[in-house]
Amino acid sequence: MNFLFDAFAHFNYFITIFLMVSGLYIVVARGNMVKKLVGLSLFQTSVYLLYISPGKILGGTPPIIAEGFKTYANPLPHVLILTAIVVGVATLALGLALVVRINEAFGTIEEDELFAGDLDE
């Protein structure tokens, strides 16, 4: 019972960790290079949640300096994550561009096919 209550009170962290682990699992387990990037994005997205959810205060308002706004949410995590989103998008774009190049050079984006031939020498 106690555990259930804990789980409910911290459900945002459980979702974060679920996304984090499933993203990382996809990166490791999938051989398709586009799918790997999807997993990587999922992994990065989980971090956005990790930052933003503690910034929310129950009953808090948007952070505005004015009459009647006493308890407000922390705006800093949002700003940080805005930066992190930009970084994530840039990484994804570069990753996909590299996959296009790999497809042009090798004719496949499946890792098991790519490493089937002896690439090292």
Next chain:
Amino acid sequence: MIEAQLPALQVIIPLFGAVLTALVRHDKASWGIALIVSLMMPVISFALLQQVLATETGIISYALGGWAPPLGIEYRIDLANAFILLLVSVMGALVMAYAPRSVTAEIGRDRASWFYTMYLLCLTGLLGIAITGDAFNIFVFLEVSSLATYVLIALGKDKRAVLSAYQYLIIGTIGATFYVIGIGLLYVMTGTLNLADIANRIGNIEQTRTVLAALAFLTVGISLKLALFPLHVWLPNAYAYAPSVATAFLASTATKVAVYLLLRIFFSVFGVALVFNTLPVSEILLTLSVAAMFGASIVAVFQSNVKRMLAYSSVAQIGYITLGIALANQTGLTGGIVHLFNHALIKGALFLSLGCLVYRMGIVKIEDMSGIGRRMPYTMAAFTVAGLSLIGVPGTVGFVSKWYLAQGAFENGLWWLVAAIMLSSLIAVVYIGRVIEVAYFRDVTAKPITPNRVPLEMLGVTWLLAAATIYFGIDTELTAGMASKAAEILLAGPK
């Protein structure tokens, strides 16, 4: 007036240089811009070092944009990062002086301009990580340098270059995300992103599970970036297939800045007491370092691509650096930091001399190198000198760092470790010896691919670095002296 703004200029100038090269898009003009910027960097970092030495506290604090820390972003420079800034900017300047013909030959004129853009962005990121005192700012610079690095690697001539760039992108992003998770957990616990401020507030809560998890995430994330032994798999291919100039630059700066970041997190944020006395970080790091020194060196012996061989050797040498961190005493840490500098010189010289071989002969494989020492005597002589430094022959820089490391091991009473340091150096004799044997004692077979001799600037920079590995092996006052002071500051912990 301008002196006070130097910390910002150190990062802003290469950033604007990158934009400028991207707009110009002309190979020679872009190189000119990159060279001017790269030559300004050592001047600024040397002036910063002088400023740090002149202050009483030994710390320069610069409020970026006039916003006072801890809320604003603080650029915070002490002797440790002034040393790293100087190292990165000097290596950048040397590599740029070497670059133009090698880049045009390996990348092509049409894409050369983009190479310089990416190089300058990478330089911005690396200098930014070293100079800033804000944890999230470090992440941004980390990604700036990483994204630029992926492109630099992908520009390599071999088609496997894109594949290695992709692999590095996946692993590098996981590393950077781990770093962000760690910083996020610290932020939740302390409510601040300023490294010095985090260190102040962490005292009462350092045994909580969240803070320990943060330390774990940060350690693993940064270890991915610095290629600590089992996390090094991205490095050999990335170094082997990147353009020669990029390999030389990355090998001598990128992993070194990551090591600096680890030092900062361990010593200036969490402190020696928690990391090394309470937690078994020292034991773990020691085991992995020794595994790197032997494992990676042995793999290096069996490589036929010399660039790849040197890349594995880099993993082994990073083992020596982390060994110095693991010892966590004054002498050992001095050894680690001085090896950071020395290894940058050595690997710079080795990779640049390989760049000369690629330029003139188009070869990187050991079996194609037979008799190359007689055909290209100056290049191979530089390779030999730097190779001897890598082994750690007395009178070279490699000996200085290993001497400090061995003494540090003595101080901790780890006798077997002294033997391990010497034994692993013997493996370096084998793989460097293989190249020297083929280059000097076999018949000449290789045919040049270009009638041009190796240009003077390429040979000059290579020789400058090779000579530096001898010079700093004899005159250790500057390097070891500074490393020892930096170690003192780091061991003293957060102020």
